[in-house]
Amino acid sequence: MAEPIRSCLGCKGRFPQSQLRRLALRKAPLGWAVVFDDARAIPGRGAWVCRDNQLCQERAFKPARLAGAFKIKDGPVRLMTG
Numbered sequence: 001m002a003e004p005i006r007s008c009l010g011c012k013g014r015f016p017q018s019q020l021r022r023l024a025l026r027k028a029p030l031g032w033a034v035v036f037d038d039a040r041a042i043p044g045r046g047a048w049v050c051r052d053n054q055l056c057q058e059r060a061f062k063p064a065r066l067a068g069a070f071k072i073k074d075g076p077v078r079l080m081t082g
Ligand SMILES: [Zn+2]
Pocket: 008, 009, 010, 011, 012, 013, 049, 050, 053, 056
């Protein structure tokens, strides 16, 4: 089976899933947190970003872009790593 193609949230390019890292959404005490989901275990909407591209990650991790990707309207969103 062919590998799924996903769009990078940073550059909007389309790449095989293995070249991207998955981002997933978790409820945080104040709003929402976006976390890396390398195990692809968190259900719900995901977003993807180029695995080895720092510029893509800087672009993708802007709160407005994360909110757009996850269709969040009810509160702040932030990136939470580790
Ligand atoms: Zn990218």
